[in-house]
Amino acid sequence: MKTHAQAVVIGGGLVGCSILYHLAKLGWKDVVLLERDELTAGSTWHAAANIHGLHDNNNVTRVQHYTMNLYKELEKETGQGCGVFQPGSLYLAKTEEREHQLRLQEAKAKYYGLNFHEVSREQAKELHPLAQFDDIRCIMFEPDGGNVDPSGVTMAYAAGARAMGAQIERFCPVIGTEQQPDGSWIVKTEKGDIHTQWVVNAGGLWGREVAAMAGLTLPLQPTEHQYFVTESIDEVANLGRRLPSIADRDGEYYFRQEGNGFLIGAYEKDMRFWAEDGTPLDFAHELFPDDLDRIMENVIRATERVPCAETAGVKRVINGPMIWSPDSNAIWGPVPELKNYFCCTGIIPGFSQSGGLGLLAAQWMIEGEPQYDMFAWDLARFGDWADKAFTKARVEDQYAHRFAIHFPNEERSAGRPARVRPAYELQKEIGCVFGLNCGWEHPLWFSGTPGTQDTNSFTRQNWWEPVGREVNMLRENVGVIDISNFANYVIKGPGAFDWLDKLVANKVPTEVGRSCLTPLISVRGGVAGDFTISKVADDEYMMVGSGMAERYHQRFFNMIELPEGTTFEVATNRIAGFNVAGPKSREMLQRLTNADLSNEAYRFMRSRTIDVAGVECLAIRVSFTGDLGWELHCAESDQVKLYSALLAAAAEFDGGPVGGRALGSLRIEKGYGSWGREYSQEYWPQEVGLAGLIKLDKDFLNKDAYLKVKDNAPREVLSAFEIDTVNDADASGGEPVFTPDGKPVGRVTSGAYGYSVGKSLALGYANPAVAKPGDEVEVFILGKPHKARILEAAAFDPSGARLRA
Numbered sequence: 079m080k081t082h083a084q085a086v087v088i089g090g091g092l093v094g095c096s097i098l099y100h101l102a103k104l105g106w107k108d109v110v111l112l113e114r115d116e117l118t119a120g121s122t123w124h125a126a127a128n129i130h131g132l133h134d135n136n137n138v139t140r141v142q143h144y145t146m147n148l149y150k151e152l153e154k155e156t157g158q159g160c161g162v163f164q165p166g167s168l169y170l171a172k173t174e175e176r177e178h179q180l181r182l183q184e185a186k187a188k189y190y191g192l193n194f195h196e197v198s199r200e201q202a203k204e205l206h207p208l209a210q211f212d213d214i215r216c217i218m219f220e221p222d223g224g225n226v227d228p229s230g231v232t233m234a235y236a237a238g239a240r241a242m243g244a245q246i247e248r249f250c251p252v253i254g255t256e257q258q259p260d261g262s263w264i265v266k267t268e269k270g271d272i273h274t275q276w277v278v279n280a281g282g283l284w285g286r287e288v289a290a291m292a293g294l295t296l297p298l299q300p301t302e303h304q305y306f307v308t309e310s311i312d313e314v315a316n317l318g319r320r321l322p323s324i325a326d327r328d329g330e331y332y333f334r335q336e337g338n339g340f341l342i343g344a345y346e347k348d349m350r351f352w353a354e355d356g357t358p359l360d361f362a363h364e365l366f367p368d369d370l371d372r373i374m375e376n377v378i379r380a381t382e383r384v385p386c387a388e389t390a391g392v393k394r395v396i397n398g399p400m401i402w403s404p405d406s407n408a409i410w411g412p413v414p415e416l417k418n419y420f421c422c423t424g425i426i427p428g429f430s431q432s433g434g435l436g437l438l439a440a441q442w443m444i445e446g447e448p449q450y451d452m453f454a455w456d457l458a459r460f461g462d463w464a465d466k467a468f469t470k471a472r473v474e475d476q477y478a479h480r481f482a483i484h485f486p487n488e489e490r491s492a493g494r495p496a497r498v499r500p501a502y503e504l505q506k507e508i509g510c511v512f513g514l515n516c517g518w519e520h521p522l523w524f525s526g527t528p529g530t531q532d533t534n535s536f537t538r539q540n541w542w543e544p545v546g547r548e549v550n551m552l553r554e555n556v557g558v559i560d561i562s563n564f565a566n567y568v569i570k571g572p573g574a575f576d577w578l579d580k581l582v583a584n585k586v587p588t589e590v591g592r593s594c595l596t597p598l599i600s601v602r603g604g605v606a607g608d609f610t611i612s613k614v615a616d617d618e619y620m621m622v623g624s625g626m627a628e629r630y631h632q633r634f635f636n637m638i639e640l641p642e643g644t645t646f647e648v649a650t651n652r653i654a655g656f657n658v659a660g661p662k663s664r665e666m667l668q669r670l671t672n673a674d675l676s677n678e679a680y681r682f683m684r685s686r687t688i689d690v691a692g693v694e695c696l697a698i699r700v701s702f703t704g705d706l707g708w709e710l711h712c713a714e715s716d717q718v719k720l721y722s723a724l725l726a727a728a729a730e731f732d733g734g735p736v737g738g739r740a741l742g743s744l745r746i747e748k749g750y751g752s753w754g755r756e757y758s759q760e761y762w763p764q765e766v767g768l769a770g771l772i773k774l775d776k777d778f779l780n781k782d783a784y785l786k787v788k789d790n791a792p793r794e795v796l797s798a799f800e801i802d803t804v805n806d807a808d809a810s811g812g813e814p815v816f817t818p819d820g821k822p823v824g825r826v827t828s829g830a831y832g833y834s835v836g837k838s839l840a841l842g843y844a845n846p847a848v849a850k851p852g853d854e855v856e857v858f859i860l861g862k863p864h865k866a867r868i869l870e871a872a873a874f875d876p877s878g879a880r881l882r883a
Contacts, residue, residue, distance in 0.1 A: 085276035086265045087111040091122040094280030095235035096436030104440045107243035114251040118232050119362040120282045124398040127228045127429045132183045137450045141434025148433040158234040161227025166322035171216040178536040180218045181861020189814035189822050194220045209384045255291045261417035278420045283357045285423030297464040298424050299473040302350040304397045305343025307336045308390035314338045327481035329379040340387050344376030345480035368395040404472035410455040414632040447601035451758035458629035463517030468493040485534040486810030489513045500717045515563040516625045523737040537807045548740035549833040556660035556733035558724045565628040566653040567621040573641025581638050583772040587613040593685045597768045600759035603783035612685040624753040654717035659707025662731045682882045691723030704748025706883045743830040746839050749798045749872035755827045765792040794843035798869040801838040809840040816856050823849045835873045
């Protein structure tokens with residue numbers, strides 16, 4: 079066995095073998111995979127192994143499409159059969175909401191050049207003559223859908239990796255991982271130790287146990303999951319061809335051919351956790367006792383769809399473990415708090431995603447960053463707040479609602495509240511409806527009636543009119559927005575300026591009371607983030623960024639060594655904040671402070687520490703609303719006192735509390751991008767309108783990468799769209815955009831109704847070679863084309879006069 083390696087992959091399941099294969103394919107030949115038992119032991123060997131291309135997340139769709147195409151290439155490359163069956167998949171909609179979802183996916187498929195299209199009931203009957211579709215309102219067909227052989231695919235990855243020089247050690251349990259002072263690792267096994275630069279935790283069911291060796295706790299929880307295979311059915315055998323699978327999400331089951339019978343599986347409401355206190359180390363190819371009674375309601379619906387299955391005998395039952403994250407997406411990426419430790423576990427649709435998971439993981443380790451923005455998978459989306467209780471509650475909800483539609487703006491209640499601020503109870507009393515943001519309970523909108531909850535659909539819901547009142551109240555008078563979900567950082571010491579100046583691309587303020595907006599450049603030269611930096615005292619700065627990206631950005635902060643005597647503090651937990659904005663915000667705030675807030679004395683992008691209603695605040699004259707306003711940052715212990723004073727003062731000016739949904743509408747009216755939607759590592763600064771904030775007469779993180787792309791013509795340009803809506807719905811993000819004659823233009827990243835301008839609006843990306851400002855386009859809302867125009871300027875106050883008033 080090797081004693082040194084570029085990377086050691088722990089776990090010989092599907093995903094571990096894919097990562098090993100892709101590391102070797104991208105040039106790292108000196109890599110080792112360690113498996114405690116036989117390859118596929120754990121959850122790989124008993125998987126149903128269905129494959130599909132479409133996903134609600136656009137980038138996940140891209141990697142699933144890559145994975146589906148990879149399997150046949152693997153067979154040719156390695157000679158190892160992957161058992162690929164692609165008779166297609168039929169997707170059924172029994173409800174209007176499911177039809178909206180499928181039609182949107184059809185539009186996305188058209189944009190990405192994938193094969194996913196509507197078929198009639200008659201065509202569906204020709205494809206699957208044993209099924210009945212009388213109760214179905216819409217049917218889509220994915221010709222490439224199907225399934226693979228779990229062991230065959232895993233062995234093909236392994237064979238391909240070995241052929242390129244990678245090594246696989248079976249029956250070699252890992253008993254320890256120890257980080258060295260230089261950031262490298264010692265991986266300890268019963269066969270000896272390996273010194274490696276990278277550790278990859280692909281432990282699957284043992285992902286928690288592998289993580290614990292490095293002092294990590296991952297938000298993962300295994301469950302039982304059942305499916306069964308029927309005996310041979312004459313009607314199937316007599317067809318002489320393979321039937322397409324059936325994806326009846328409304329029926330809450332999955333159904334496909336297996337041999338001359340059927341495979342039927344379900345995600346039942348009466349789910350079961352397993353191994354809550356740790357996965358047994360001696361577990362390998364075992365299964366749990368059958369418990370088909372728990373899924374019989376689902377099975378009955380499946381046999382009603384295909385009646386000949388009702389009388390078929392059961393050939394075998396698979397009741398095995400799966401390991402879930404709180405949102406059923408992978409726990410994936412480098413651990414920000416450790417150097418060179420990569421996680422890839424908690425994967426549910428593994429056979430649809432294994433190739434993409436492996437490719438992008440290898441890119442991140444070798445090239446420093448994946449080609450796509452995959453924050454949906456990034457383990458940095460969770461923090462310590464995602465504890466065992468939260469994880470169990472969310473996993474139970476995810477499992478029991480596996481096939482439920484995730485509606486735009488939907489907020490599920492399981493596991494909440496996880497983190498609350500002192501103002502939480504006061505906000506509940508005045509009818510706040512909360513959402514989850516980086517673990518925090520964050521105000522979305524105010525109903526005025528305690529206990530109000532969101533309704534959910536693809537169309538406008540019960541919050542649409544109240545949010546409009548909040549927007550108009552702020553635009554006409556004044557609003558108070560809780561911004562305590564923003565991330566706050568305090569940098570102190572003699573090297574504070576030098577550290578920040580080496581980190582960000584804009585020039586950092588050198589004068590107390592000055593603030594700046596600045597991009598953070600990614601490893602490939604894209605936009606990793608955007609921040610407001612204020613110099614608050616000699617050798618002290620406050621930096622404000624995206625709350626959801628707090629842990630993600632830690633990776634970049636770690637790339638710049640702190641100078642001696644300088645401290646960096648993530649101060650989010652001890653700092654709360656409010657944005658007071660609107661044309662009457664100055665007059666309102668002036669009643670609560672002795673500080674001079676006049677435009678002459680307090681210009682835009684200035685900051686200072688002032689007293690507001692007896693509370694010390696860092697007041698930054700900036701507002702994400704695009705209106706006159708100040709951000710007020712205070713100690714969390716003062717939050718209730720400050721909030722109460724602000725609301726009382728606002729009421730005197732016909733103002734009041736404003737939530738996150740209104741803020742979304744306000745920023746879209748102004749054309750402001752948001753990290754995780756408009757801004758990500760995928761996009762170059764010149765594509766998102768931030769190139770003017772980059773100063774090339776200084777050094778900054780990843781400057782060389784930016785210089786390589788800065789003169790490139792934009793591939794796409796961040797654009798604002800005005801949309802003609804006729805069906806009581808607005809864009810929400812992900813909708814494709816086409817020219818009127820059907821050419822792909824781009825896609826929506828954020829959407830909302832612009833209440834103060836009376837228009838349905840969206841932000842998104844447009845290919846400048848296809849469409850430019852002023853052109854008419856079509857935005858596919860609910861999967862149907864809606865006439866739209868690319869705006870030449872922001873819909874609200876394009877000159878910025880209100881912001882600087």
